[in-house]
Amino acid sequence: xxxxxxxxxxxxxxxxxxxxxxxxxxxxxxxxxxxxxxxxxxxxxxxxxxxxxxxxxxxxxxxxxxxxxxxxxxxxxxxxxxxxxxxxxxxxxxxxxxxxxxxxxxxxxxxxxxxxxxxxxxxxxxxxxxxxxxxxxxxxxxxxxxxxxxxxxxxxxxxxxxxxxxxxxxxxxxxxxxxxxxxxxxxxxxxxxxxxxxxxxxxxxxxxxxxxxxxxxxxxxxxxxxxxxxxxxxxxxxxxxxxxxxxxxxxxxxxxxxxxxxxxxxxxxxxxxxxxxxxxxxxxxxxxxxxxxxxxxxxxxxxxxxxxxxxxxxxxxxxxxxxxxxxxxxxxxxxxxxxxxxxxxxxxxxxxxxxxxxxxxxxxxxxxxxx
Amino acid sequence: xxxxxxxxxxxxxxxxxxxxxxxxxxxxxxxxxxxxxxxxxxxxxxxxxxxxxxxxxxxxxxxxxxxxxxxxxxxxxxxxxxxxxxxxxxxxxxxxx
Numbered sequence: 001x002x003x004x005x006x007x008x009x010x011x012x013x014x015x016x017x018x019x020x021x022x023x024x025x026x027x028x029x030x031x032x033x034x035x036x037x038x039x040x041x042x043x044x045x046x047x048x049x050x051x052x053x054x055x056x057x058x059x060x061x062x063x064x065x066x067x068x069x070x071x072x073x074x075x076x077x078x079x080x081x082x083x084x085x086x087x088x089x090x091x092x093x094x095x096x097x098x099x100x101x102x103x104x105x106x107x108x109x110x111x112x113x114x115x116x117x118x119x120x121x122x123x124x125x126x127x128x129x130x131x132x133x134x135x136x137x138x139x140x141x142x143x144x145x146x147x148x149x150x151x152x153x154x155x156x157x158x159x160x161x162x163x164x165x166x167x168x169x170x171x172x173x174x175x176x177x178x179x180x181x182x183x184x185x186x187x188x189x190x191x192x193x194x195x196x197x198x199x200x201x202x203x204x205x206x207x208x209x210x211x212x213x214x215x216x217x218x219x220x221x222x223x224x225x226x227x228x229x230x231x232x233x234x235x236x237x238x239x240x241x242x243x244x245x246x247x248x249x250x251x252x253x254x255x256x257x258x259x260x261x262x263x264x265x266x267x268x269x270x271x272x273x274x275x276x277x278x279x280x281x282x283x284x285x286x287x288x289x290x291x292x293x294x295x296x297x298x299x300x301x302x303x304x305x306x307x308x309x310x311x312x313x314x315x316x317x318x319x320x321x322x323x324x325x326x327x328x329x330x331x332x333x334x335x336x337x338x339x340x341x342x343x344x345x346x347x348x349x350x351x352x353x354x355x356x357x358x359x360x361x362x363x364x365x366x367x368x369x370x371x
Numbered sequence: 372x373x374x375x376x377x378x379x380x381x382x383x384x385x386x387x388x389x390x391x392x393x394x395x396x397x398x399x400x401x402x403x404x405x406x407x408x409x410x411x412x413x414x415x416x417x418x419x420x421x422x423x424x425x426x427x428x429x430x431x432x433x434x435x436x437x438x439x440x441x442x443x444x445x446x447x448x449x450x451x452x453x454x455x456x457x458x459x460x461x462x463x464x465x466x467x468x
Contacts, residue, residue: 033383033384034383035380036380055384057380058429058466059378059380059427059429059430059463059464059466060380060381060384060417060418060427060429060430060463061416061417061420061427062416063384063413063416063417076384076385076413079415079416079417079421080415080416080421081421082421082422
């Protein structure tokens with residue numbers, strides 16, 4: 001029987017939401033790791049029972065948890081994220097040099113082929129890899145040591161590497177995004193990196209050819225079209241058809257093009273979803289009306305999806321890792337809010353229902369599909 | 372025998388008892404924490420930074436009614452802690468919501 005397992009990271013623990021393919025009746029598990037910030041939980045595509053979770057707190061630092069039974073039980077694994085070589089400095093908010101310091105793991109991306117291999121995107125921005133199920137972690141240092149690294153500056157949320165895309169068509173190709181350095185691509189399994197920010201425009205960066213400095217909030221990719229990337233930037237929704245070499249804006253008729261999440265329909269590579277947020281100063285929906293916007297044309301033309309979502313007095317945010325899609329025939333779309341709601345649409349966005357309404361602030365949402 | 376009391380969030384992570392007893396040859400804070408981390412590797416990085424071995428900013432050490440957080444790591448622990456009469460208490464600083 002088909003079904004889904006939704007993995008939710010929140011400010012105060014993790015939750016596992018399960019349903020059959022109808023996605024109407026839900027079993028809510030958790031909180032796991034209560035009281036801890038769970039930035040991200042994700043399952044291995046190669047073994048759906050293998051899950052990884054990033055658990056952290058300001059008091060006791062970073063832990064990585066691993067489950068080998070689909071989240072029923074968890075074991076803490078390695079938590080040492082040591083920068084390779086002499087870390088050096090990046091730029092601080094005021095432009096002065098600041099030592100590179102590990103703060104937390106924002107995102108865990110399991111390998112597409114090997115359950116024991118998993119990548120971690122961390123703050124201060126760096127990419128780590130484990131090949132032993134999370135027991136030990138090694139930095140792919142050439143990213144942070146890129147010649148632009150000393151000029152990277154943090155966004156308001158910190159200098160975080162928050163997006164990792166593993167190319168399904170080319171095992172050596174990796175995309176990452178860093179706030180506020182921009183997007184980068186490796187074509188040699190992380191040995192070397194190239195900034196891929198040509199075409200991005202940001203207020204305060206007058207140089208149209210600036211290699212870095214753009215506050216990329218999220219990248220998304222469809223498995224069938226891996227060279228086509230979509231980006232929610234600080235402001236602007238962007239699209240690339242050449243693996244990030246060039247970008248063009250596709251914000252089109254969006255009521256505001258600020259936001260954090262972006263994702264792609266599981267079966268329609270040109271159908272994409274965003275949740276517009278009023279502005280960088282007002283992190284909530286326009287007019288108190290929570291609307292998902294869908295484009296079936298890969299951008300430019302957008303339609304508001306509102307059925308089942310609160311259309312008044314709603315002032316939540318949807319953070320960058322808090323949207324996901326399942327791969328059932330009728331594609332399911334999921335997102336979580338800082339108000340603790342997790343919404344599901346079992347019909348590609350036409351109608352929405354809350355799975356839960358009162359969790360702690362949601363930091364991340366991932367979905368596993370069982371066909 | 373030194374007695375150690377850990378805060379609830381860390382006991383939950385490791386499935387640890389409410390009070391831990393450790394044999395430490397030289398009763399200093401560093402030796403005690405080394406022994407604690409050796410017995411329970413899950414605690415590595417949670418009390419002290421991995422690289423620097425410095426106490427994490429929001430972790431505090433108390434014993435015998437005193438805040439030992441700023442004591443040198445190689446200073447001897449109070450005699451009452453060293454002999455097990457009083458516990459060495461780790462707490463998370465009051466902060467946040």
